[in-house]
Amino acid sequence: MNRKLLFLERFIYGDGTLPKNITFTVKMLGTFTMNHLQHALAKVQAKHPALRARVVVDDKGMHWFVNTPRPAPVPIRFTERCGDEGWLQESEAECAQPFNTNGPLMRVVWMHSPGVSDLMLVCHHCICDGASVITLLREILQLLDQPDTDIGRYEAFSSIQDLLPAEVLADRKIRRQAKFIRYAVRLYAAFFASRKKIPWGKDYTIRWRLSKAETAALTQQCQEEEVTMHAALCVALVMAFRHVKGPQAGSRVFCPVNIRRYLRSIKPDMLLGFATSITLSLDNDPQLDLASRIRLLNNNLTDQLTGMNVYKKLMTSEYQHPLVKTLEKCIRNAKGNHALTFSNLGRLDVPKCYENFEVAAIHNPITVFRSANPNGIVASTFDGQLGFSLLSNDAYLSQADAAAIRDKAMEILFNTWMSAPRAALTNTL
Numbered sequence: 001m002n003r004k005l006l007f008l009e010r011f012i013y014g015d016g017t018l019p020k021n022i023t024f025t026v027k028m029l030g031t032f033t034m035n036h037l038q039h040a041l042a043k044v045q046a047k048h049p050a051l052r053a054r055v056v057v058d059d060k061g062m063h064w065f066v067n068t069p070r071p072a073p074v075p076i077r078f079t080e081r082c083g084d085e086g087w088l089q090e091s092e093a094e095c096a097q098p099f100n101t102n103g104p105l106m107r108v109v110w111m112h113s114p115g116v117s118d119l120m121l122v123c124h125h126c127i128c129d130g131a132s133v134i135t136l137l138r139e140i141l142q143l144l145d146q147p148d149t150d151i152g153r154y155e156a157f158s159s160i161q162d163l164l165p166a167e168v169l170a171d172r173k174i175r176r177q178a179k180f181i182r183y184a185v186r187l188y189a190a191f192f193a194s195r196k197k198i199p200w201g202k203d204y205t206i207r208w209r210l211s212k213a214e215t216a217a218l219t220q221q222c223q224e225e226e227v228t229m230h231a232a233l234c235v236a237l238v239m240a241f242r243h244v245k246g247p248q249a250g251s252r253v254f255c256p257v258n259i260r261r262y263l264r265s266i267k268p269d270m271l272l273g274f275a276t277s278i279t280l281s282l283d284n285d286p287q288l289d290l291a292s293r294i295r296l297l298n299n300n301l302t303d304q305l306t307g308m309n310v311y312k313k314l315m316t317s318e319y320q321h322p323l324v325k326t327l328e329k330c331i332r333n334a335k336g337n338h339a340l341t342f343s344n345l346g347r348l349d350v351p352k353c354y355e356n357f358e359v360a361a362i363h364n365p366i367t368v369f370r371s372a373n374p375n376g377i378v379a380s381t382f383d384g385q386l387g388f389s390l391l392s393n394d395a396y397l398s399q400a401d402a403a404a405i406r407d408k409a410m411e412i413l414f415n416t417w418m419s420a421p422r423a424a425l426t427n428t429l
Contacts (some may be wrong), residue, residue, distance in 0.1 A: 040139075142354075
């Protein structure tokens with residue numbers, strides 16, 4: 001793997017000094033050894049070229065992924081497990097710790113106690129999106145349980161040319177549009193880059209999950225209404241933000257989309273550090289009821305996913321390399337015009353039961369970006385339970401307001417849309 005970072009990877013990486021890490025933690029019941037873990041990580045590293053790479057800057061200031069003949073193994077930090085919430089402190093520390101420029105862009109924290117372990121994967125976001133970390137977790141657990149499993153290998157793509165069809169690469173209209181977009185972005189970004197920096201406070205995470213009965217009831221409601229879970233959650237969350245923060249909270253939600261569904265050359269089990277995205281808007285017409293708002297947003301979601309031109313997006317983004325530093329300043333200083341970022345990982349493709357251990361819980365990924373709007377919510381379903389993590393900074397959104405948003409969103413879903421109060425369902429929070 002020796003290639004120039006794509007713009008989206010370069011933008012995430014920045015100058016390499018600011019940590020842009022993603023942590024993913026699993027609680028395990030059972031036992032395994034350090035040798036087992038080292039063996040699993042070695043096989044995973046052998047499969048994925050990105051885990052053998054480091055970022056090198058050439059004499060022209062361009063950033064490259066470069067493989068070394070004998071890459072350093074994935075580091076493992078072994079520590080004592082401190083209860084069911086101890087992993088949160090470890091995650092906070094790992095999110096603040098940059099990666100060694102000479103080592104792999106992944107490390108592992110093993111929090112151990114007799115019969116119970118928390119295993120935390122820490123990856124630089126420039127090589128891993130949420131789907132990538134789920135893939136790594138699934139492979140590592142499989143290898144811990146069955147060390148002889150063949151997880152395969154693959155060759156990484158070498159440039160943007162490997163991802164885009166020839167007709168897109170040769171399209172002069174797209175090139176002209178890309179240059180115009182670069183000019184417009186330069187003007188926009190320069191304005192916000194010069195603004196006063198937003199003061200930052202303490203980053204925090206608020207977590208909650210639904211019981212199996214609640215998750216099943218919400219899933220059934222979505223099926224009966226013929227809408228996606230994503231649409232229903234988006235509407236409830238944006239309405240909750242506006243209820244707590246007022247109209248200034250905005251009516252838009254920014255949603256990352258797994259780009260693998262559009263790129264034939266990127267297989268589901270390959271690591272990738274970036275996603276495409278869509279922005280959904282809540283219709284605030286007071287004449288609309290909640291069900292109508294959900295259906296409208298669901299239709300918008302379907303239309304955007306169906307009509308997305310990922311090839312064009314990637315092509316035009318490659319013209320933005322000269323703007324990386326300006327955009328970094330812009331995104332730290334502009335407040336943004338959306339209420340939140342919402343990432344729905346769906347049902348996690350990770351088994352619960354293995355021969356030698358059991359997965360008791362999977363905690364949603366945590367990542368800390370000092371961006372224009374730090375409000376982010378991650379949702380995923382494991383073992384029949386839908387779980388949420390609300391990530392923010394208390395200088396932007398107080399923890400009290402975040403808790404009120406959580407409560408209001410769940411009230412909107414269960415007491416308004418479903419007419420099924422949560423108290424009537426078995427709650428295993």
